[in-house]
Amino acid sequence: MSLIPLEHGIALAGLLFAIGLVGVMTRRNIVFVLMSLEIMLNSAGLAFVVAGAHHASAEGQVMFLMILTLAAAEVAVGLGLIIQLYRRFKTTDIEVLSALKG
Amino acid sequence: MSELFYAGGLIAIVSTLLVIVQSNVVHALIYLVLSLLAVAVVFFSLGAPFVALLEAIVYAGAIMVLFLFVVMMLNLGQASRDQERAWLPPRVWIVPCTLVLVLLGMLLPQIFEIAAVTNSPFVEVGVKAVSAELFGPYVLAVELGSFLLLAGLISAYHIAKR
Structure with a gap:
């Protein structure tokens, strides 16, 4: 149908994943860390869809649906953890979680 | 389409x-929505309209x-915006950006080298083909996905409870 080379799609997924990785490593606010994780999961899904489209098979889209389910479950649990963190420490700084105590 | x-x-x-460079959470969220919608456009241009719609609706x-x-x-x-600016001086970006640029420098030539061998145009895969796969060979994965969502629901309820 269209003439987009496979490597451009995979390279786009790789760039988005790299940006998300920089966000996870740099930010200290836990909300931003969770957003960067979403970016990384989404780019993994993009790589699956690109490869599936290249081979004209539906399996890439099926795998994207699985990643979508995973991202939804992950974000629900992660946002619950953010709310609990804010209740206990009145901050969204992940540095307060480096102390291991009950 | 290209x-x-x-x-x-x-x-x-x-x-x-x-x-990832914003200091205001809400601005970052709006940009994230824009980014996800742009990825939905990319899916549509790759001939995956079902996934493009799901990206827009669910993500x-x-x-x-x-x-x-x-x-x-x-x-x-x-106060949190000022705190956020104080946490992000330019020097904290140096090490992560260097590491990721090294990774990309390794990865991108590999991608372009491998993909140059097999180069064929994209074809559209519609809703019908995806559904046939989803409720045919992958029906167990769909069930496992529903288990995962149920587990996510229960644990989010339990964790966020006072």
Whole structure:
């Protein structure tokens, strides 16, 4: 149908994943860390869809649906953890979680 | 279709970069929504309309609304924005950016080398083919996905409870 080379799609997924990785490593606010994780999961899904489209098979889209389910479950649990963190420490700084105590 | 792909890809990269450099959470969320919608356009241009719609509805719709609710509940004000700026001096970006640029420098030539061997045009895979796969050989994975969502629901309820 269209003439987009496979490597451009995979390279786009790789760039988005790299940006998300920089966000996870740099930010200290836990909300931003969770957003960067979403970016990384989404780019993994993009790589699956690109490869599936290249081979004209539906399996890439099926795998994207699985990643979508995973991202939804992950974000629900992660946002619950953010709310609990804010209740206990009145901050969204992940540095307060480096102390291991009950 | 290929113009749509490159425009969507460019908008996705720029808006994702803007997400990770913002100091205001709500601005970052809006840019993230823009980025996800641009990825949906990319999916559409790749001949995957079903997944493009799901990306717009579930990712840019449901998950981002969930984020927005939590940001509203936390009610972070001007103090958190100033704190955020204090946490982000230019020097904290140096080490992560260097590491990731090294990784990309290794990865991108590999991608271009392998993909140059097999180069064929994209073909559209519609809803019918995806559904046939989903409820044919992958029906067990669909059931496992529903288990995962149930587990996520219960644990989110339990964790966020006082």
